[in-house]
Amino acid sequence: MSSYPPYVITHIHLDKEPQLPALTYQGQGNYVVFWWKNVALGHSFIEPNQVVSSAQWPNVILKAIEPAVARYAAKAGVDTAQWQVWVTQEEVSRWSEWLGTLLKPWAPDTIQPQVPVSVIICTRNRAASLQLCIEALNRMTCQPAEIIVVDNAPPDDSTKKVAESFANVRYVMEPSVGLSYARNAGVRNSTSDIVAFTDDDVLVHPEWVYRVWETFLDKSVFAMTGLIIAAELDTEAQQIFEKHWSFNRGYQDIAYDQAYFKRVESAGPPVWEIGAGANTAFRKEVFNRVGLFDERLGPGAAGCNDDSEMWFRVLVGGCTIQYNPRAVVYHTHRREVKDLKRQIFTYMSGFTTAALIQQKHHPRAGYAKQLYWHIPKYYGSLLRAGFPRFTFRNRTLWAELKGIVNGLKYYYEHRNQPSQSHNQ
Known part of the structure; x- marks a missing residue:
């Protein structure tokens, strides 16, 4: 058996299945993500050969979701003591009813069919992944105003063919090599007041673009990032990445505002912790304030961090960046070491x-x-x-x-x- 057996990813919707599910225990690990409707609340790594009993399951749930639930309860001014007791004592109906009431403002039954957001996918020579990415975008329950595919210094026309096979996708070719050039081309060609970026190796949640738009209803927010969940953890490389370099920034809202910036300014603000470029968006006017992406950064130039350097300038410019864990995408990590x-x-x-x-x-x-x-x-x-x-x-x-x-x-x-x- 491999020294690094795969983790089977299971998404548990507590509003439907609060009891212990049929997890796989044939040498694999289990990575369990807990949700209430479309609100992700936490996750748990169950290691290979670790078996969780029905009696232990309530504590697994509680440990995974308690921090996020406590934050939602603090926003609502609701006491959290009793629900923890209900979970541990398996009073499922009581804590389910309480959680449903608590999260109702963040889990609407209906959402609007379209929002004024431009979605930009910057890509190069990965037509198969791009196809899946766009298909996932088109399955969303809420659609963006436009989808723009920016083809960065293409070696062939494979990306163009995929983009043009979708009637609702606009194709833009950017001849200069580098992700920042591609992102800037996307911004310049966008027509909405909000521009959202995702990557070609990402599948979006059905509510993703709605949650992006929702974030900017707060007029103080000029940029946002969202939750990125691993799409698979089959290989050692994927497990290394998720456990030590993860894009997942947790399940609680975080405002990166001027109070935050002042706290961390002298130590070198860890802006790379704010999120990842696979799930980020900006109020378009912020680019007039702080400039576009720095072409010296990003793949095709120095490396990465064109996104975090932009977040740094947004903070220096006096603006707030909001992390919204309800804006969810799934990322496929590199499979090989x-x-x-x-x-x-x-x-x-x-x-x-x-x-x-x-x-x-x-x-x-x-x-x-x-x-x-x-x-x-x-x-x-x-x-x-x-x-x-x-x-x-x-x-x-x-x-x-x-x-x-x-x-x-x-x-x-x-x-x-x-x-x-x-x-x-």
Whole structure:
């Protein structure tokens, strides 16, 4: 048997099936995601060969969903003590009724059929994945005003053929190599006041675009990110990513506002924790304030972090970014370790370049100390802990270190080349 057997992903809708489901226990692990209707509340890793009994199941539920439920209850001013007792004592009807009442404002029975949002998919040479992504968008119960596919420096016409096979998709070709160029082309070609980005290796939840639009009903919000759940955890590489590099930012609303920024400014704001570009959106007017995506960042340039550098500028510009866990997409992680290593290399390269760009534009940020002091200490401890076998989490260590070096090199080679999209 493999040292890293797959995890079977099971989505449990507590409004329909609060009892212990028929999980798979044939050497596999189980990754269970708990929902109330279309509101995701938490997840639990049940490790390979770990069997959960019916008596243990209420505690699994409680541990997974308690933080999110507590946050929803705090918003509503509702006491949470009794429902926890009802769960542990398996008084299902009582806690189900309580949870349903609590979450009703966030789980409407009906939603409107269309919202004024432009959905942008930036892609290159992945026609099969793009096809599935668009099909999922078209299955949503609420549709966007438009879907734009930006084909980045295409080597052939495969992407164009897929895009043009859908009557509701607009095709845009961006000749300059780099994700930031593609994103900027999408923004420039969009017609809605809200622009949402997703990736070609993502499947969206049926309510995704509605939840994106809903976030911007708060006029103080100028950008948002949402919950990204793993679509599969079949391989070691996918498990490494989900357990150590996950896009999942949790099940509770988070406002990244000026109070947040002031708290973290001097230490180097960890803007990469805000979300991921596979599930992000912006009020279009924010680009007039802070500029478009920096073309020195993103795949095809320094690496990644064009999204987090944009979030940094949004915060510096005095605007709020909202994390909305009800805006859900499912991401397919890289299946092979070699592909994961390449991905992590680009992450760390982009992270390093972005941190130095952010430091240059906002000298009060503490990224230089982080890069030249804290990160070497951190990786020194990882190298000592991983030596000599460097298994699982530590399999990507050398790719990470090479990425950091590459990011430093890239920054110093391009530091005097301002982005055409950067508002000075």
